[in-house]
Amino acid sequence: MHFDEIWRIIEGSDPNLLLGWREASGSKELQARRAVLDSKTFEDLVGVCRGIVGQMCSPGYEEIPYHAHWHVDRERTYSRIALDEIPQRPATEEEGSELVPSRLLGLMENANDLSLLAKQDIEKTNLLFFAITFRRRGRRVAFVRKTDPKRALKKGLIQLRFVPKLTTVRNPDLVLEEVVDLIVTNDEVYVLSSQAYEQLLSDVPVAxxxxxxxxxxxxxxxxxxxxxxxxxxxxxxxxxxxxxxxxxxxxxxxxxxxxxxxxxxxxxxxxxxxxxxxxxxxxxxxxxxxxxxxxxxxxxxxxxxxxGRWFTDDLGRREKRRALKYNLRP
Structure with a gap:
């Protein structure tokens, strides 16, 4: 999906806001629900996404390939990965098929069908990410940020409060940064943070x-x-x-x-x-x-x-590695 199509989608539809977390026990898979938005927030949310797309289209902003030693700098570079190139995971009994996409990608695909999240549920949940999503004529785009939107306030943020719907206020319940880590479309994922990409898609072997x-x-x-x-x-x-x-x-x-x-x-x-x-x-x-x-x-x-993870660094002269070995985690 090209930037001009992403632009048309965000300009031609109303946004949804997803709030996501990881289950504390059991499968520890990602979960997400939709927040009920006041229409007063729409322009602010669209503005965040409009700014991200504008930045990525600006001169000097460069797409770099996804490869072994990739590193993206959100201020200057991004990588684009086709969905069919991202590994899949074994399906659960409820999901039925043999392999299914990463949980995050599935949540973004079905964003409009997710249940609504009440204020009391947010208060007792440790949030992991938020996503601003749009859908227009079967085409969709989601702007994902790996952060807890309940954390301390910073400058340059959208501040939202339940009254009873989420709306912009001075004493917020949620804080949304004007920065994203991933853009998920029907066809691909734009990656602006390799760390967020690996952590949010940790249920599939992206590395x-x-x-x-x-x-x-x-x-x-x-x-x-x-x-x-x-x-x-x-x-x-x-x-x-x-x-x-x-x-x-x-x-x-x-x-x-x-x-x-x-x-x-x-x-x-x-x-x-x-x-x-x-x-x-x-x-x-x-x-x-x-x-x-x-x-x-x-x-x-x-x-x-x-x-060089034994008691001394046998190979290099200056750098001392950690003394004790560690085991590979499955």
Missing amino acids: AHEVPIYLASVERELGAGIPLAADSRTALEKVCQSRPSAAKRLRELPNRLQKIQLDSGEKLDAAKLEKIIKRHKPQISLVDGGGLAFGEDGVNDFFDLLE
């Missing part, structure tokens, strides 16, 4: 989706002198595909390897790794040609080895 790219980057940094054995590569890819925490560590590893070379003034080689392996005895071995060999149970040690 793991790019594991092959991350792995190729790591192999380039290791170079021909420290190849990964075929079984090691398979084990690393399998673990990172199933564990988002492992995928994130893999994503950051090329930066760590570059830092090692800057700190030590020398390129990492098999001889250095052999000394470290003998000292710490991880579930990793060196094979002929200096290659690293390990199975799935050695993936955590592989990361600890190259991140």
Whole structure:
């Protein structure tokens, strides 16, 4: 969906305001409800979205591709990801099918059908995000911000209060920032904050989706002198595909390897790794040609080895890593 179509949708329909949270127990999945809006708030909410779209269309604002080491700066860049490229999650019994979109995407798709949220429900709920949504002739767009709108006041915010509908006042119940992290349409997600994207879509492996790219980057940094054995590569890819925490560590590893070379003034080689392996005895071995060999149970040690997460940083000179190892979280 191009910006001109997004513009037509927000100018040609009334906004809805969704308030979302994560369940405190059980599945901990995202939930959202619609707030009852006073029509006096419409122009303010439309103005926020109009300003975001205008900023993204301005000269100097750049789209950058979604790739292994992406980082978006909401003041200058964004990434755009097609919905069919975002991983899906296993469906619950109630949902019926085998795979379904991320819970957040499902909530945005069905925004107009969500139940209404009363003031007393908001007061007892720890909110995680809000979304300003629009729908026009079957086309939809949602502007999502990961923040608790009940938090302390800041300048440049829309302040809303129940009287009994949400309206703008000086002593608000909710505070909406004029900033968004994601724009969700029928076809794609515009990402202005990679952190919010990963956290709000944490029920699908968005980081793991790019594991092959991350792995190729790591192999380039290791170079021909420290190849990964075929079984090691398979084990690393399998673990990172199933564990988002492992995928994130893999994503950051090329930066760590570059830092090692800057700190030590020398390129990492098999001889250095052999000394470290003998000292710490991880579930990793060196094979002929200096290659690293390990199975799935050695993936955590592989990361600890190259991140320097033992008692001292064996690889870099200045940077000291955290002393204790940590386990990968499923």
